[in-house]
Amino acid sequence: MSDPLNVVSLREGRFARFEAVSWWRQERLRNARVLVIGAGALGNEVLKNLALLGVGHVAVADLDHVELSNLSRSVLYRETDEGRPKAECAAKAMNAIHPGTQVTPLICNVLADLGLGWFRWADVVVGALDNREARVFVNSACARTGRAWVDGGIEVLQGIVRGFFPPQTACYECTMSQVDWDLIQKRRSCTMLAKRALAERGTPTTPTTASVIGGIQAQEVIKLLHGMEALTGRGFFFDGAQHQSYTMTYPVNPDCPWHEPAADIIPLDTAGGNTPLTQIAAEATQRLGGLDALDLSRELVEAMECPACGTQTAVWRAVEHVSEDQLLCPGCGGACAPRLVHSLPAGSPMLERTARELGLPAWDILWARHGEQALGFELAADSPFAKTSPANPAL
Ligand SMILES: [Zn+2]
Numbered sequence: 001m002s003d004p005l006n007v008v009s010l011r012e013g014r015f016a017r018f019e020a021v022s023w024w025r026q027e028r029l030r031n032a033r034v035l036v037i038g039a040g041a042l043g044n045e046v047l048k049n050l051a052l053l054g055v056g057h058v059a060v061a062d063l064d065h066v067e068l069s070n071l072s073r074s075v076l077y078r079e080t081d082e083g084r085p086k087a088e089c090a091a092k093a094m095n096a097i098h099p100g101t102q103v104t105p106l107i108c109n110v111l112a113d114l115g116l117g118w119f120r121w122a123d124v125v126v127g128a129l130d131n132r133e134a135r136v137f138v139n140s141a142c143a144r145t146g147r148a149w150v151d152g153g154i155e156v157l158q159g160i161v162r163g164f165f166p167p168q169t170a171c172y173e174c175t176m177s178q179v180d181w182d183l184i185q186k187r188r189s190c191t192m193l194a195k196r197a198l199a200e201r202g203t204p205t206t207p208t209t210a211s212v213i214g215g216i217q218a219q220e221v222i223k224l225l226h227g228m229e230a231l232t233g234r235g236f237f238f239d240g241a242q243h244q245s246y247t248m249t250y251p252v253n254p255d256c257p258w259h260e261p262a263a264d265i266i267p268l269d270t271a272g273g274n275t276p277l278t279q280i281a282a283e284a285t286q287r288l289g290g291l292d293a294l295d296l297s298r299e300l301v302e303a304m305e306c307p308a309c310g311t312q313t314a315v316w317r318a319v320e321h322v323s324e325d326q327l328l329c330p331g332c333g334g335a336c337a338p339r340l341v342h343s344l345p346a347g348s349p350m351l352e353r354t355a356r357e358l359g360l361p362a363w364d365i366l367w368a369r370h371g372e373q374a375l376g377f378e379l380a381a382d383s384p385f386a387k388t389s390p391a392n393p394a395l
Pocket residue numbers: 166170171172173174252253256257258259
């Protein structure tokens with residue numbers, strides 16, 4: 001074992017054992033910004049490690065509240081947390097582990113409420129998710145903002161870690177099979193009543209597999225932050241039944257849309273969720289020499305249409321926020337179908353509205369297109385770190 005003359009002094013600093021590693025740069029971790037999506041069993045392990053590692057800035061996004069059944073798999077939660085938002089409880093527990101980690105809890109549905117500014121803010125994104133739809137969204141957000149992301153998945157004794165860095169490497173969509181797309185399509189094409197009924201149940205998980213997979217995800221974050229070779233475009237599979245593991249490299253799917261160079265993104269420090277989109281359109285027209293359309297960060301429900309009687313009701317919100325009573329036709333009481341929109345053509349009267357009025361989240365990004373050119377515009381005044389923004393942006 002170690003030579004007693006070489007043991008580290010008892011008065012060593014908090015991170016001395018890391019700094020004893022020749023290539024370790026603690027200041028990179030201290031200055032790092034990591035966005036963690038999901039604060040379930042896996043997210044807990046990732047977040048715990050990020051606090052232990054002294055990562056300086058973490059944002060954690062989760063919609064759920066702590067339930068008793070979470071306590072067997074979530075090191076950051078206590079019985080007294082029952083009923084409280086997971087993101088808030090995780091932030092509090094991380095600060096108890098390491099007060100130097102600045103944690104921003106985001107109590108939100110990722111698909112509907114997480115502005116793409118958060119992805120651009122992050123150096124690395126970690127997915128601790130339990131469904132394909134959210135992974136597809138996170139993948140697209142990372143591809144558009146040029147961020148690497150580390151996805152994890154667990155089921156009983158098995159787990160997987162995959163790293164993606166589109167456009168350079170294969171991305172999550174490259175790994176998807178037709179079956180995966182069919183399952184997502186099935187959820188999307190059903191009426192929203194059916195969609196809700198199809199809501200996925202929690203997968204069976206254990207804290208032990210979460211430790212293994214969450215640990216490897218956090219280790220990938222360390223490697224990415226140090227500019228080391230990491231698991232990008234590759235997957236690590238772990239089978240705890242026989243303790244077998246292997247890695248594989250994913251090929252880029254030539255049909256995947258995320259392997260063209262991403263459009264540049266311009267932060268607009270004075271534009272936010274309450275800025276009329278006409279201002280963004282004017283800025284885009286000036287910079288691109290014209291404007292065909294503004295593309296949105298996510299699909300929105302423009303209206304609900306009744307196939308039986310033809311009644312249309314304007315909605316303008318994310319699918320996830322369509323209320324129960326909007327699912328039924330106000331005319332005949334029949335089930336309505338959503339009309340979805342992901343782009344606003346130049347000249348659309350909807351450009352008179354603000355991003356917030358259209359149902360987009362705070363600190364989002366819009367993409368302007370003109371011919372072959374595209375440019376992103378970040379509504380940066382919404383950032384909680386912007387000097388001019390209110391202390392608590394509504395999410
Ligand atoms: Zn891809």
